[in-house]
Amino acid sequence: MKKLSFGIDIGGINTAFGLVDQDGEIFAEGTIKTADFPRYDDYAPYIETLVGAMKKLLETLKFKYELVGVGIGAPNASFHSGCIEKPANLWKYQPNNVGLNEEDRIFNIVEDLRAHFPEAKYIAVTNDANAATIGEMIFGNAQGMRDFIMITLGTGLGSGFVANGEMIYGHDGFAGEFGHICVERGGRECGCGRKGCLETYVSATGIKRTAFELMSSTNTPSELRGVSFSEFDALLISKAAQKGDALALEIFRYTGEVLGRAFADITTITSPEAIILFGGLAKAGELIFEPTKRYMEENMMFPFRNKVKLLPSGIQDKNTAVIGASALVWQMYNA
Amino acid sequence: MKKLSFGIDIGGINTAFGLVDQDGEIFAEGTIKTADFPRYDDYAPYIETLVGAMKKLLETLKFKYELVGVGIGAPNASFHSGCIEKPANLWKYQPNNVGLNEEDRIFNIVEDLRAHFPEAKYIAVTNDANAATIGEMIFGNAQGMRDFIMITLGTGLGSGFVANGEMIYGHDGFAGEFGHICVERGGRECGCGRKGCLETYVSATGIKRTAFELMSSTNTPSELRGVSFSEFDALLISKAAQKGDALALEIFRYTGEVLGRAFADITTITSPEAIILFGGLAKAGELIFEPTKRYMEENMMFPFRNKVKLLPSGIQDKNTAVIGASALVWQMYNA
Numbered sequence: 001m002k003k004l005s006f007g008i009d010i011g012g013i014n015t016a017f018g019l020v021d022q023d024g025e026i027f028a029e030g031t032i033k034t035a036d037f038p039r040y041d042d043y044a045p046y047i048e049t050l051v052g053a054m055k056k057l058l059e060t061l062k063f064k065y066e067l068v069g070v071g072i073g074a075p076n077a078s079f080h081s082g083c084i085e086k087p088a089n090l091w092k093y094q095p096n097n098v099g100l101n102e103e104d105r106i107f108n109i110v111e112d113l114r115a116h117f118p119e120a121k122y123i124a125v126t127n128d129a130n131a132a133t134i135g136e137m138i139f140g141n142a143q144g145m146r147d148f149i150m151i152t153l154g155t156g157l158g159s160g161f162v163a164n165g166e167m168i169y170g171h172d173g174f175a176g177e178f179g180h181i182c183v184e185r186g187g188r189e190c191g192c193g194r195k196g197c198l199e200t201y202v203s204a205t206g207i208k209r210t211a212f213e214l215m216s217s218t219n220t221p222s223e224l225r226g227v228s229f230s231e232f233d234a235l236l237i238s239k240a241a242q243k244g245d246a247l248a249l250e251i252f253r254y255t256g257e258v259l260g261r262a263f264a265d266i267t268t269i270t271s272p273e274a275i276i277l278f279g280g281l282a283k284a285g286e287l288i289f290e291p292t293k294r295y296m297e298e299n300m301m302f303p304f305r306n307k308v309k310l311l312p313s314g315i316q317d318k319n320t321a322v323i324g325a326s327a328l329v330w331q332m333y334n335a
Numbered sequence: 336m337k338k339l340s341f342g343i344d345i346g347g348i349n350t351a352f353g354l355v356d357q358d359g360e361i362f363a364e365g366t367i368k369t370a371d372f373p374r375y376d377d378y379a380p381y382i383e384t385l386v387g388a389m390k391k392l393l394e395t396l397k398f399k400y401e402l403v404g405v406g407i408g409a410p411n412a413s414f415h416s417g418c419i420e421k422p423a424n425l426w427k428y429q430p431n432n433v434g435l436n437e438e439d440r441i442f443n444i445v446e447d448l449r450a451h452f453p454e455a456k457y458i459a460v461t462n463d464a465n466a467a468t469i470g471e472m473i474f475g476n477a478q479g480m481r482d483f484i485m486i487t488l489g490t491g492l493g494s495g496f497v498a499n500g501e502m503i504y505g506h507d508g509f510a511g512e513f514g515h516i517c518v519e520r521g522g523r524e525c526g527c528g529r530k531g532c533l534e535t536y537v538s539a540t541g542i543k544r545t546a547f548e549l550m551s552s553t554n555t556p557s558e559l560r561g562v563s564f565s566e567f568d569a570l571l572i573s574k575a576a577q578k579g580d581a582l583a584l585e586i587f588r589y590t591g592e593v594l595g596r597a598f599a600d601i602t603t604i605t606s607p608e609a610i611i612l613f614g615g616l617a618k619a620g621e622l623i624f625e626p627t628k629r630y631m632e633e634n635m636m637f638p639f640r641n642k643v644k645l646l647p648s649g650i651q652d653k654n655t656a657v658i659g660a661s662a663l664v665w666q667m668y669n670a
Binding site (some may be wrong): 066076085086146148161163164168169170171172173174175176177178180181182185191193194245261264265266267268270271272273298301302303304307308 | 411420421481482483496498499501503504505506507508509511512513515516517520527528529569596599603604605606607608609616633636638639642643656
């Protein structure tokens, strides 16, 4: 009987889910709109809608299967507690929720799904970046590695940290937040309320900020100067750089410098076999890999020099988030 | 029959060793002078002398015992390879060692001791800071903790990193080098060949450098101004601060600021239950703990705020290094 796991990727706009087997193949998939359920009071109907869609998906299967588990990747999720805790963009308080405390905005999604899928032995949640990390370990370029770092360059910078063959969640379940290492004291304002965090420089948002900083501080001509901040997209920089646009190339060099320096520090702490880059910005290939590698080695402490591999994700173009979330289940199943 | 383990602490000046039981009690101890064996060619006679002294120590025991293992703490030691690799201050090449390559300066101390103690089941080496960390986990304030960081403030800044209940050695066996995180780009010259490393600010050497920097940049009167750089000792700063010397207090505030900021970053990566401070500078108590805690919380990312304990070592005044080295054996024995 085919063993399957649900992988669920909860984003601010959409929730994607799929039925994945032990080889990382997706047999069926679906989505619901997370954005249709924005308020605190919407959480219960959201779960109801999600569960309904999942059950319908199971009904489409034309073969016998065993549902081994449900793995969930979500922002602000704690593997230890099984909860999504105070998410910035999900199920927020509205003016009529007077008297409610932000401390109570904790959603026990593992318990809530268990009630609907009692047959699934393994139900677990982790943050989306950790899910992608486990996906890389089970199905991607980190297969067989016991110590590696996964960096997801999306709107922000997500990350996951594996040591001794295990995900490092830390005491609170939130370890591995490399995006919020301070790389520039008093630097760019970060959504986390502090300044100078790595993700304000290295992410789709960060590289866009770098573009506008360099347009203001230099006179380098560039086709990018014709685009407004609101219309600007990180992809434009890759396209311009590929055509040899000097400003765009400098933007990538600078981004690689900041990231490479951070990787040198991260290596002194974690001594990984590899650092794996994933996400939109990583698709820029050598434009981002070359300067990152160069500055990483230049700033690397001697015992680690020329030892740490910098690799692209091995599951880059598939539905990684869903596969990664399912891998959370397969990891527990195989353990 | 009493089960005993050797704990060996190899320093640049002395090598201390002791026979330790499972409760962390030392039954017999001895030392030899490492500094008598400074050259590459001295390594073999060093091992011979050390083994001789260890065997003699065993002979002094008046009861029946079982030698379970030998645990060694040493600079630049790799747990994985069992070797001390290119140590900065041990067994160096002399002018007559022409043609030898620095890459060959690797000392397989585990293998070399195993030849002399075939009865000892567990023989292992790790760097001195990791040994202290395991000592804290087995016998000190980290008992029962699965995720913590240990910081040893000595001449340099040593550190150890435990996650999921295990020492994190990383791919090369050198993980957890928190002393070499860059805290100030282009900052103070570090012995590692780079600039701005944490240990150039926070360590006995670092705090002395801060003292001289502040004596040059401020006019604050201080009794410390009467002491030359060569005669200066970190302990003088504690003594002056305890008497209310304004400059000495500012030195501690600044040191705590640098350390607290670094702890905020380290927490986003490792999410520890506690950070434990050990070593000479940690003995300054509130002088160092108060500013460190304050700046750590001030720079802490929101989900971690007011959650991470800052604690003194629980085996501060005992022969921690020897006990820690022996704990390496007890950890393997208990596993």
